[in-house]
Amino acid sequence: MRYSAFSIVKNALSGNLNWKPAWRQPEPKPFYDVIIVGGGGHGLATAYYLAREFGLKNIAVLEKGYLGSGNVGRNTTIVRSNYMLSGNEPFYEFSMKLWEGMERDLNYNAMLSQRGVINLYHNDGQRDAYVRRGNAMWMEGVPAELLDRAALQKMLPFLNFDHARFPIMGGLLQKRGGTARHDAVAWGYARAADRLGVDLIQNCEVTGIRRENGVVTGVETSKGFIGCGKLGLAAAGNTSRVGEMADLKLPIESHVLQAFVTEGLKPAIDHVITYGAGHFYISQSDKGGLVFGGEIDGYNSYAQRGNLATVEHVMEEGVAMIPGLSRVRVLRSWGGVMDMSMDGSPIISQTPIDNLYLNCGWCYGGFKATPASGWCFAHLIAKDETHPVARFLRLDRFERGYPIDERGAGPQPNLH
Amino acid sequence: MTKPYISGHALDARIPVESGIRAVDHLEVPREYAVALVMAMEGEEAAVGAGLAVAGDVSLRFIGPGEWLALSQSETPEELHRNLSLLLADNAYIVDQSDGRVVLRLSGPNVRRILAKGIGIDLHPAVFEIGASSNVLCGHISINLSRTGENEFELIVMRSFAESLFDDLRLMGREFDLSVDFSAQG
Amino acid sequence: MTASRLPSGGLVDRGSTLSFRFDGRVMSGFAGDTLASALLANDQLLIGRSFKYHRPRGIVTAGASEPNALVAIGKGASTDPNTKATVAELYDGLDARSQNRWPSLKYDLGAMNGLLSPFLGAGFYYKTFMWPASFWEKVYEPVIRKAAGLGRAVLERDPGSYEKCWAHCDLLVVGSGPAGLMAALVAGRAGLRVILADEDFRPGGSLLAETIRVGDASPQVFAETSIAELRSLPNVTIMPRTTVFGWYDDNVFGAVEQVQKHVAVPQAKLPVERLWRIAAKRALLATGAEERPLVFGGNDKPGVMMAGAMRTYANRFGVAAGKSVAIFANGSAGYQAAHDLTAHGMEIAAIIDSRADAADVAPAGVRVIRSGSVIDTQGRQRLSGVVVERSGFEETIACDAIGMSGGWNPVIHLACQRGAKALWSQELQTFLAPDVGNGLVVAGSAAGHYTLAACLADGAAKAAAIAADLGFSVAVQALPVVGEEVDPSFTALWYSPGAKAKAFVDFQNDVHVKNIGLALREGFGHVEHAKRYTTNGMATDQGKLSGINATGLLAAMQGISPADVGTTTFRPFYTPVALGALAGTSRDEHAAPVRKSPLYGWAEKNGAVFAESGLWYRPAYFPRHGEKTWRESTDREVVNVRQNVGLCDVSTLGKIEIFGPDAAEFLNRLYCNPVLKLPVGKARYGLMLREDGMVYDDGTVSRLSPGHFFVTTTTALAGGVMSHMEYCAQVLWPDLKVRFCSSTDQWAQMAIAGPKARLVVQALVEDDISDAAFPFLAAGIVTLKGGLTARLFRISFSGELAFELAVPAGSGAAVADAIMEEGRAHGICAYGLEALNVLRIEKGHVTHAEFDGRVTPDDAGFGRMVSAQKPDFIGKRLSTRYGLTAADRMQMVGLKPVEADQHIRAGAHLLREGAKPSTLNDQGYVSSACFSPTLGHDIALAFLKSGRERYGERIVVWDKLAGAEVVAEVCTPVFVDPGNARLNS
């Protein structure tokens, strides 16, 4: 059933009783040409593009929980392509462009809202780094603007201009950046993939990877063995665990990042704003909740929850940046387990094992990458060759000495 | 030029000279305090600990394994350094920190309620006993905390943080009208 | 008037009248009222509008689960939007306003949405608004966003203050109802350190609204005497107005105390709210049970209320929720409410019981409709009647309020916040907390005990067990005898059949039964999918009323057990918490500690303008009379240093003392250049790598005696380097005999730089510091005239003849004064960070602008410094990786504009002349740039692909962000004195 204003009216008139399921609930077949582990944004997008762009037919996505139960369903929804390093920027801009056509492509409104992303800076060094970044964006054809304090004061009068411990000097603006409705991204890809015949199998946890003569032949799951031609891992925070099933050792640590939403409020914050004197970032959802987050909790964790010290730290930064948040009440906090890589940048790569492909290391920034990650991963799986914009995101870059370290923090995941 | 250099206190800009007001809860800042860091050489931790315990007019603060701050109000920094060296030189490294640390003394009936606003350890009288000391976080600042009396604690802070800690303590004590002053001379 | 104050009764102080406003209307209530009870007493039933359809809504509950009666309280920057009237303590002068309505609460245009409701089903927006593409941003989204939210945040600086506090206890009791009180009494008497926290301003929990006698007293008196006893115990702390919002690892609880939310004019010396972090050895949840609403047609009108809430309003607040009240129930609690209301003289229109037969006894003369179902309600902005269906017959019963009672949901929120899933109890028809270990135990109604006697007994027994477990001896204590009561039973009813109007599940978010059905039909039947697709349970009440009903509905619609559906995930916060409370005192200028150099006052006195540098404030420049811009002052300072002499505070550099027989070996492994053979009395530049071969930090290493080194680090990484050293010493090489300490704060350190530096310094120092006696890179202990012992280093960041003098911090200002006095004759000036930066760029010296974590020593021109001889040092092995030694790496070069009046900005990128700007053509970037007063034009340090081979090449400095393109010449990064003649003079 195609979604449109017309379909809404028509269905409403028949009591909304005729809507069809957004996706089937198939039982797994014994064999698929391609199996994707992980029904998050990346796994679903990969399956969709495999079917649509690369014409593959016999595809399954295996998800241990419900579709979208991982980080795609728990992130702060920021979408942007304002990276500094040449290993990253073209990839994220490719993603941005895909976002811009995605909804019509999927026939699903993911409510992409290009409201502008503003990164504040508070000292000369930060400004210089943002100038470098802004120019790197322009090099890739991505518009960026440097705003001074006066311009910001006009745009965002609620920021702490008068009593800040670290006064705001200016900001880097990417107007095309913004947010998208996180769950809808997963649902939209799921529905579109399903319509192309992809089997989306929920409550199906991969527990083993079967290899014969060094070649992957299928996966053991909570629903039994399922054979496959090629296997793609898009298991986000659980990558190391799935990789281990194929004796794959990875440059990944799993860390928990918390996010927060306030009570619903009338529109008050129209942009995505990030704090330069800390790790705070905030935007307002279309429903009215202020969605925000900060630093990771810092220790390895597979628990989707964080601790109070970090909560307090995030709030301190929030109130330091926007004093008026003080009376706003935070409604809910949650955590997501992310695969933090050694340089803070992702991995889309072949592996030393034949027919096993890897998509991981998205840290706290993979939501915005969803379309490009799916596209490039599908490209890699279908053609066995790297998509040009993802050519730096290889697994062997650490060994070869080509880290993509936006933060310059070195091989310690919790510093990225 | 031969004039001696006058030494200033880190809180000179914060504490009015002789305010004279003293509430029940009071923050007192001794102007003169000799402070030395004592680091036992490897394997000598116990010996140094024992040696320090008998060192004359010196109070000890625990920093970490084999490390202490030695404090004296009767000796000059040079004297303290010399005396400790005589006692421990073969077993410990001694570093003068008299200018690097600032000592603050907090006392009064509400002292625990004040400190609990910044310090996460259990300060119950039966848990943190008289004589106990430890490095702790007070708000966002690292300090050494020691219990020096029934309702009396001493806080030692890095000099560069002293004003900030002082401001924090005033805020923490605001509810109880905490008063502040330099110690009376002597 | 229908809802009104009863002539007597309740725990309000009828002698103390309080005046307040609601939407401008002045009303009055009593001390002890909540805003909700006072509004009811004033017959204000319409309080707010729902989120989506803007339907008129009133008060549903008498507590923290309230979904509807949300108001904005306070004025201006002190406004608290979305405040639950049911928990807001009334005070004189309280000013409340309704929300989410326009132009007024009574006439709200937003209510038009209700007409569109068939089209606004669950997930409707995902299905449309996609065409044309440009419309989303310009038309659709703005409209959707306008409809967002309920209350309005003021976003102005909050005049209130907040603070945090730690607490420690043996036992934290959450909830002061019968279970919690008994537990606290038992534990308190046994000598445990007990904290009893309750969100209510009056402790006692449901006892405050109870009528059964406890012992020979009323439940209110029992609560009062219990509290009095607890207050008399020194080991017990009672914390009213304190909501425990989260259970975290290691039994740490987050709680927020509303210190001054209930006063018109807060005292300045007290916070508005206080955050508590409670470290509890054990905790007991005695949080009670929430009455479950019934899902029936038209169940959202003002006048529809929880039956238990009606009881509370009558018994605790002396307020009648209506004149003629219908009760719709599936269990005995509805009857209990009917009895209590009758006792207060209120009229019971009928009891509609969904069960066919039940033993419960109605008050005399009250009609009971068995197997009844409410299918619709009458009235617009307040209830005027209910339509009841029984065996196919419909009947309208006139009433102005209906109390609904659908059973009980134990409040297990906190127990499920750390990953444990709630368990369905078929017997109790509800979800209970699973066993979550002995740190947290659930008691009373929260554990599924519904009689008062059982709650008292359960609280006492569980507290006694905890006390015994912690090693306390507990005396056997008799429990108070409780009057006769029936154990409340009910038959779960997820949906009252035959609804003729919307039957709401989530009131605030306007989720009704059909939405849940649609979600199921579209494949969103997983309880988490249903939540996200319909937004059920996502409003400010977090599904306290709606969550279990949604589960029950999903189960019923699929013909499965609620056990197989489960609940959605419980998360902090139990109730929403103000960000200000969680931030505490860390705000504004106080957001981070301030570090001050011992020369701060001296710099201030000399007119410094300060800049933040990490936590420090450092002098940026020292403007003199007539100078209008920072550049004027900086240029003057730079020229003066190059021509005469200047004094700069460098106390903020990290300073570490290293002792021990292995100190040299240790440092040799730490730095990439050799340190082992550094002679005593010498300093050396030191470069530290990370294990991945990239530069980590740089500084100086001085040897003061064979076993005593003194190293400096950059200001930014002082803490990081210290930790790194400790890691290396303790973890990597625990066998090396080395000890170190930070002495950053002990020393005031100043750089005295310029051709006349020696003249000035020699005037102060007893020792001979001539070039012969104290050459470049000498380091030693000297005595100042006047007797002060100091450390002197002949090192230079500016490229001039320079000394760094370190004196004990307290004497710093006096010594700096003396230097300035001595230097006056030589034209000395104080110089700040800006001048320091220009001086170092002119000399090609690097800072973290260059060492940004992606740079190898060779990139920055230090390739030859890296020791090839040393067998090992941090970073040695990985620095030989292919990518770190590749020929096309970016290398540090100098740039000067071909036309001298053109400007270069740090952050600009580099392009070959004529090349199209593109990522592929990107040649590098400018890391630092400044105007060089020495040379009279801009200069820059830049990283350029294979840069050192390209001296003399013309390159485009591309700063699209500024719209600037400048052609520059690539040159060596040392612009001034490449032969180091000045340094060595």
Next chain:
Amino acid sequence: MASLIPCPHCGVRPKEEFSIRGDASLVRPHPEASDETWHEYVHIRTNPRGRYREHWQHVAGCRRWLVVERDTATHTVFSVTDGAAAAREESR
């Protein structure tokens, strides 16, 4: 864990007194070890779900590096020991 860490030298302390570095089971290779060994030391992590040994430093306390053994799924702490002692143990 995560909220409170029992430092063997200082007692139970809040998390914010510590900084965390990561895997404590890594042993710095001999300088002559293979490229692969070095690469694995610097870049590869076992990242288990369950028992894990991690280096935490008590920065605001005794400044010792500690080995915190805990469960990455439940956050239960099993033990906290001094890092130098553990390292000596290991090298034995």
